[in-house]
Amino acid sequence: MKPPPFEYDDPATIDEALGLLAEHGDEAKVLAGGQSLVPLLNFRLARPERVVDVNRLDALSYIRADDGVVRIGALTRHAALERSSEVAARLPLLANAVAFVGHVQIRNRGTVGGSVAHADPAAELPVALAALEGRYHVRSQAGRRVIASDEMFVTHLTTSLEPDELLVEIEVPLPPPGTRAAFVEFARRHGDFALGGAAVVLTLDDAGTCTRARIALLAAAPTPLRAYGAETWLTGMRVDERAAVEAASRAVADVHPTGDIHGGTEYRRALVESLVRRALLQAAERR
DSSP states (O other): OOOOOOEEEOOSSHHHHHHHHHHHGGGEEEESSOTTHHHHHHTTSOOOSEEEEOTTOGGGOOEEEETTEEEEETTOBHHHHHHOHHHHHHOHHHHHHHTTSSOHHHHHHOBHHHHHHHTOTTOHHHHHHHHTTOEEEEEETTEEEEEEHHHHEEETTEESOOTTOEEEEEEEEOOOTTEEEEEEEEOSSTTSOOSEEEEEEEEEOTTSBEEEEEEEEESSSSSOEEOHHHHHHHTTSBOSHHHHHHHHHHHTTTOOOOOBTTBOHHHHHHHHHHHHHHHHHHHHHOO
């Protein structure tokens, strides 16, 4: 397998990268870790006229906490996220989710921003960030803007990023005290794309009652999907087996996953329902 011919640029600064995107627009693709784009090129499913390699933009690789949020540079590798004590302590859901991403070699090269921009509904990080209500900072020569999590993903492999925009940072608000989380998924083999999954963030009071719930579904729709109805129903409830079963049922009530050779729509919906129940109980039991 060989990619189609393309022009190659490796800008040394963010401004240089933005200039290239402004000049070439739809004709250009950004290359970060390459774990998504390179296979698409090799299978000739993507045919950009120009590839803009941003790997020299070290300023976009960082993890830092300030003013109630954790900021993650778009070029931060999955492995850095996985090893970060800051993330493990403040955003355990992300630390849990990133461990499911591919294999070690993929996590060493793949980037957080690349996973978001690729917008695969079976990717772990976009779903975890949806449950955490992450916000996406983007830049272009025209200026800056911040995209909310529920506005970022349009459909399968499509985001609301404009052709001249570059994702530069993911901002994740710190959950309130009393919050615990869980991420679960099912794949036929380790490292395969998941057939379904769920990310859950619960805030419980001293009596064990849920005061805030966030549930995001993986591989259940063309985008990461928030189960708003189930979240609302669960608020004010004690999260026990009975409540988890009902909330999981509500989470998939209007979900119609796309079937394929690995499982039809009904199978996938039942799988996601089971995984939501499991994630809710795991989160509720954590301290």
